[in-house]
Amino acid sequence: MRLNDERESSNIEDRRGSGGGGGRPLKIGGIGGVLLILGALYFGVDPQVVFSLLEGGEGTSPQVTAQAPTAQDDAGKQFIGRVLASTEDVWTTYFQAMGRTYHEPHLVLFSGGVNSACGYAQTSVGPFYCPTDQKVYLDLAFFQELQNRLGAGGDFARAYVIAHEVGHHVQNELGIMDRVAHLRTQEAENGAGGLSVRTELQADCFAGVWAKRADDAKRILETGDIEEGINAAAAVGDDRLQKEMQGRVVPDSFTHGTSAQRVGWFRRGLASGDIHQCDTFSASQL
Template sequence: MRWQLGRRSDNVEDRRGSSAGGRVAVGGGIGTVLLVIAALFLGVDPSIIFEQSVPSEQSSSPDSSVTSGSPEEEELVDFVSVVLGYTEDTWDEIFRERGETYVEPKLVLFTDAVESACGYAQAATGPFYCPRDQNVYIDLGFYKQLKYNLNAPGDFAQAYVIAHEVGHHVQTLLGISQQVNNLQRQVNRVEANELSVRQELQADCFAGVWANRTQKAEQILEQGDIEEGINAASSIGDDRLQRQAQGYVVPDSFTHGTSAQRVRWFKQGLQTGNIDECNTFATESL
């Protein structure tokens, strides 16, 4: 992926090394393992996953000083800043074409645990987007898990992670997330899970739209990048993760979609570059 010459975003907040205050305790047992795996990649709201209430007050602001890590980690910080910048430029253009204004999210880097408006979350939760403060959160250590545990290496796979979370931000700006939340409160758990799957697949499609439009504007893709993104989408399907964790799958518990579904909708956005082609809520077959 050709990213080195890209614009660095000003919306990266570095909380690495800061104290997260009260942290979520993740106990042992297969139930916890499955919850973590379900949320391990591209979650939305950690307060739902861990059944945490939203704090009535935010803790004091974290230390604003930037924590220096290894050269490899600092390169990742640079990379993340460029990818976020690409998402800002691309989505700003898409919203402008629609006569709307794109509000840029912040991307918060943290180590081990973090406090958000959605509650406390540990790194095991994986990257997530909190609609209550409109921030994307990521512990850069996740990229090692992506490469070694999920077998999804490559810089474009890493960019896809950010693009998916920003896709959730786009859903928030368009009012989709609130509609999904309202509907989920009116249905049973199985139906609520299906709505979650549709929401996640749409974020995958939005990630594909971002890749399409950014490639046309910036020519960022190199040979093999698309395959990296498709492999990442396939690697984090609910069916694949559940089979890896417990040897069998429980479709009614899916919250993000199967590997095939995630690949399909990422490709849909990638091929069309049109968010109107990402309406996962209007189709019977995902």
């Protein structure tokens, strides 16, 4: 990616080295809660433990001893700052064209554990967006897992992860999360065609919209970048993760969509650059 000359966002909160301090277990509920299940699969945490917490069960939030940031971590922070700034530019312009105001999210870097308005989280939950405080939370250690364990390396793979989480913020800004919360009382949340899957696939599509518009504006993409993003989207499909973790695929427990679906909706946003092409909730076929 060509980001070396781009500005860095001022909306980054660096809490690395603090250890998070413990607190009540992370409980996002609704849309945000499904992000935890994917994080559990990423890091080998028993998803049933996460489901217990989401349902209000008791859990422990141990103190986590975090390491101070390294030079490599600082380079990672710089990269994240530039990607976040790019999403700010794209979505601010897009919202202006719709006659709306885009309120930029903050991105919290943490190591080991962190307190959020949605509760306490450890690295094992993976990146997540908390709609309550409108912040994205990310431990840089996740990118090593993405590359080493899931085989999805490269700078654009990392950018895709950030853009996906920001995509949830865009959903929040557009009122989509509130509407989905209402629909949850009427429709199934999980499963192959459930609300959770549709919400996550739309965030993938929004990530593609960002990439298309950012590249049109500043030519940030290089040869191989798109392939890295597609590889990352495929690596985190429910079917692939379930096959890896438990040796079988259970569509009724899907929360994010299959590898093919995630790649397909990311490609759709990338090809169109239009959020109106990302209406997963009306799609008869995902």
